[in-house]
Amino acid sequence: xxxxxxxxxxxxxxxxxxxxxxxxxxxxxxxxxxxxxxxxxxxxxxxxxxxxxxxxxxxxxxxxxxxxxxxxxxxxxxxxxxxxxxxxxxxxxxxxxxxxxxxxxxxxxxxxxxxxxxxxxxxxxxxxxxxxxxxxxxxxxxxxxxxxxxxxxxxxxxxxxxxxxxxxxxxxxxxxxxxxxxxxxxxxxxxxxxxxxxxxxxxxxxxxxxxxxxxxxxxxxxxxxxxxxxxxxxxxxxxxxxxxxxxxxxxxxxxxxxxxxxxxxxxxxxxxxxxxxxxxxxxxxxxxxxxxx
Numbered sequence: 001x002x003x004x005x006x007x008x009x010x011x012x013x014x015x016x017x018x019x020x021x022x023x024x025x026x027x028x029x030x031x032x033x034x035x036x037x038x039x040x041x042x043x044x045x046x047x048x049x050x051x052x053x054x055x056x057x058x059x060x061x062x063x064x065x066x067x068x069x070x071x072x073x074x075x076x077x078x079x080x081x082x083x084x085x086x087x088x089x090x091x092x093x094x095x096x097x098x099x100x101x102x103x104x105x106x107x108x109x110x111x112x113x114x115x116x117x118x119x120x121x122x123x124x125x126x127x128x129x130x131x132x133x134x135x136x137x138x139x140x141x142x143x144x145x146x147x148x149x150x151x152x153x154x155x156x157x158x159x160x161x162x163x164x165x166x167x168x169x170x171x172x173x174x175x176x177x178x179x180x181x182x183x184x185x186x187x188x189x190x191x192x193x194x195x196x197x198x199x200x201x202x203x204x205x206x207x208x209x210x211x212x213x214x215x216x217x218x219x220x221x222x223x224x225x226x227x228x229x230x231x232x233x234x235x236x237x238x239x240x241x242x243x244x245x246x247x248x249x250x251x252x253x254x255x256x257x258x259x260x261x262x263x264x265x266x267x268x269x270x271x272x273x274x275x276x277x278x279x280x281x282x283x284x285x286x287x288x289x290x291x292x293x
Contacts, residue, residue, distance in 0.1 A: 009200040010051040011208065014065050014074035017043070017056040021188055024096040025075045029054075032211035032290070051204055062191075063088060069195035073205070079165065079186040083126045088191040092212065095219075097188035098167075101126060104177040105161035106154055114181050117141045117161065123153035124163035133163075133183045151175045210292070218288040222265050225284045230257050232279040239274045241267055262288065 015025045026039065035048045045054045055071055062076040063086035073091075079101055081088065103122070105111035111120060114137065121142040124130045134141045146153060150164040151171050165186070166172065169179055190212070192205065228236055233248055236259055240246055246261035259280070263271055272283055 009198070009204070010053065011073060011201060011204050012053050012055055012071045014055045014057055014062045014071040014076070016059040016062070016076070019059060021059065021075065021077065021097045022056075025188070028075075028094070028096075028212070028215065032208075032215045050208075052208070060084070066191050066193045069193050072193055072197065072201060073208075074191045075188055076191060077186050078189050079126060079129070079184060081189060081191060082184065083128050085128065086191075087194055089194055090189050091192050091209065092190040094188040094190065095216070097186070099165045099186050100182045101129060101163060101184040101186060102166045102179045103161060103163050103181045103183060104151075104166075104172050104179050107176055107178040111161055111180070114139070120160040121158075122161050122163050123150050123159035125150055126163060129184060130163040151177060211290075214291040218291045220265055221262050221288055221291065222268060223260070223286040223288050224263055224268070224271075225258065225260050225282075225286070226275060226280040227251060227256055227258055227282045228275075228278070228280045230255050233257060233259065235278045236275060236280060239271060239278060241271065262291075 016022045026036075029036070034050050034052060036045050036054065037048065039045045039054060039056065043056050045056070047053060055065070057065065059076055060080050060083070062071075062074040063081045063084040065071045066074040066088050067084075067086040074088075075094075077097055077099075078090075078093075079099075081090070103114070103117070111117060117134065118139050118141065121144050122130060123144045123146045125145070125147055127143045127145045131143050134143075144153070144159045146158070150162050152175060153159040153162055154177065155175060162177065163183065166179060172179055197205070224240075230250075237246060240261050241263055246259050249258045249260075250256075251258055268285060275283060
């Protein structure tokens with residue numbers, strides 16, 4: 001694919017054209033301030049307010065496009081990158097598209113453990129990962145490559161078992177299969193080409209990553225405000241797992257202060273209970289749109 005005339009100073013990012021990662025990735029890009037027009041209608045979309053263009057392609061093509069330098073960055077599942085064995089750099093692991101690549105066989109069948117796969121056939125869309133898994137364990141299994149609807153293979157007697165992506169396990173149960181072994185934990189990753197990049201592109205990637213890091217940190221954090229007696233501030237500082245020292249401001253009532261800070265959302269309820277015990281009142285928690293770390 002021919003790069004545009006400004007390819008030395010703009011980034012091309014590959015994302016899945018349609019599927020489980022597309023909407024989440026677009027939401028992430030919008031969350032860091034990027035704006036696009038008609039991304040659902042076009043394969044190549046220019047960003048209106050950042051030197052970026054999106055290339056929307058099949059997810060299994062993304063690792064190779066990034067490896068070959070056709071795209072500078074790519075959002076793709078770790079399962080696809082590992083299956084292709086692509087020569088790329090993983091810049092970030094992201095908190096969506098989380099799933100696992102697992103072995104599954106008929107429930108109550110003759111395959112109940114990994115050792116039982118000896119001499120059996122396994123249908124999968126990930127032949128390289130699956131083959132490497134069994135080779136590492138010196139198990140002789142026949143790998144049958146299938147694109148799509150892998151879970152129905154045992155019922156059609158195409159294979160004895162399957163190796164497929166699993167999120168909830170409901171699809172396996174619906175087809176009379178049970179999950180036996182997880183061979184790969186996967187999530188969406190941001191990958192970068194290992195081809196030589198211009199100074200301009202490197203600076204753009206740094207800016208892009210700064211926005212991403214701030215957005216992700218904001219999603220995992222909350223802004224908390226409270227009132228407290230002035231003498232309780234030292235204890236409150238010990239309780240709050242803040243990024244830095246909290247902001248403390250005097251109130252009109254003598255001896256009372258307002259305390260503002262940022263805390264991880266996962267720790268909010270535990271922290272809130274301890275803050276109340278320390279004398280904090282009027283505790284308010286607010287979402288954060290973005291942060292600059």
